[in-house]
Amino acid sequence: MNSLLTMNELQVREINEILKDAHSFAEGRQWAPGKKLFVANLFFEPSTRTKSSFEVAERRLGLDVIHFDAETSSVQKGETLYDTAKTLQSIGVGALVIRHEQDRYFDELKGKLNIPVINAGDGCGNHPTQSLLDLLTIQQEFGSLRRLKIAIIGDIRHSRVARSNADALSRLGAEVVFSGPKEWMDFSLESGSYENIDSAIKTADVVMLLRIQHERHSGDSSAPDGDYLSSFGMTKERERSMKPKAIIMHPAPVNRGMEIDSELVECDRSRIFKQMENGVFVRMAVLKRAFEKAEGGNIYEAHNQKWFVAN
Template sequence: MITTTSSLKERSLLGLKPLSRSEISSLLDRAAYWESEPHKVIPILESRFVANMFFENSTRTRFSFEMAEKRLGAQVLNFAAAASSVAKGESIMDTVRTLEAMGIDAGVIRLKPIGLLPEIAEAVSIPLINAGDGNNEHPTQALLDLYTMKKQFGDLKGLRVSIIGDVAHSRVARSNLWALQKFGAEVQFCAPPSMRAPELADSAPYVSMEEALVADVVMILRVQLERHTGDLFKSPEEYRIHYGLTEDRASTLAKHTIIMHPAPINRNVEIDDAVVESGQSRIFNQMSNGVPIRMAVMERAMKL
């Protein structure tokens, strides 16, 4: 069968901003199906090959994709940039095209350069899944976040979601913003001035830490303090004092409020140890939900 451009675009997942609410809902519903499946391996993709191409380090996302792919019976090739010809100077574009030439049916890709992923997608004839590109989008993380919220509250409409931390460098914040607003959720940001993304201010307001804690969902972002040396905070402890979800702050949350974090977690910096392990935390639930979400995404990408 010849793959048309339109069907290829439909099977790829480069971001959530261009997706419709119904397309996102379809993925969430399919994830629920896979989560309810009692068998660990359902080999509907046993004749398909997928390459996980990570040009940035990853633990949760990479292993979650691999688990999802193997549960669907796909043949998995794992690529690490440090052990590849990229270390010799090969371009990311040539690396992807090389793996395509070898016969893979889909590629999962994480990379730093912003704007490169759409170029690669235009140059190849296989579906690509965005596992995080620069500070642009991280669509499967946002999907699993929405799935976690939907399981908790039943409906996303009307939810107030506070996203707190390094918004400027967060692809997670962007993907969640675009997706949540399609479902009628109210998104607000809280960040130090040096960690704000001014271009997002028209899409969601920046509020104080006190205002951010009045929400149904408090989503804490990883603090990338190494990118802000000399800007606002002299130490991780100073950040914690002003913007961390400390035990004291967490004690003021409404009983129904849930706490989320995309991880990796800087414990006792952006969020206290005890808060990570608290009854309102859904952080490890998010990680569990990543597998059925990515099963739905990979099924969509490699359906026969």
């Protein structure tokens, strides 16, 4: 069984395997496990796109999705995450997809379940399938990540995406720079250096805008004052200054008129909705990996898995 918890634990070779499988899914190839498999999506934080994207990915693989509503679950009665997860395993669920507001919630589960866990976001920490879909989108555009300059802009400190991405991008050969309000930089990150916003946008091949996480800033005096769009956002003027083939990315949901001028959300350079499309393919690849290599003792092991061409 192959959990996916953080990007750091993936070797470059494994990242490339996942991306290759995702490419295959994008081209219409199909894969299905050899038997009926249940999966549960445990989202302890609101989300449209990640949850729906996982659900579409699961259904396309022919998995059976068990509905789990965190709001009305026994977690409300004080049950631990471990007991909830073990319960789902006991009733026959073959994999768990979990989003949780607590950083590294999965440490509580490690080595204690015999079904894979796929991390759909933990606190301000990791969001590996988001990183992978970003990588896929860049790879589709430029063939390789080698020698690309990638500017990550915005709320680095609270961003799952920034942390998951920066290291992976570096390991795959890209140069990463950060920009945005100084209050929101995280100088503890090992990969990437700080660059002035205008210069970063002008010289990057890929500009990755981050969401302003309003819901994480309630009562936070570190939020920058003034007009965010003109100071640190993608204005029409900055867009015009970009290199000819450079692209714009954003994990969404977009705060229109803040991180990006509303009219640029679907401009020629924008890959924002392409990223969402790719999210499904990446998640299919991650789920395939989870079941495919499931170890012997697991009754949910997929036997007859094989690739076949979509008709």
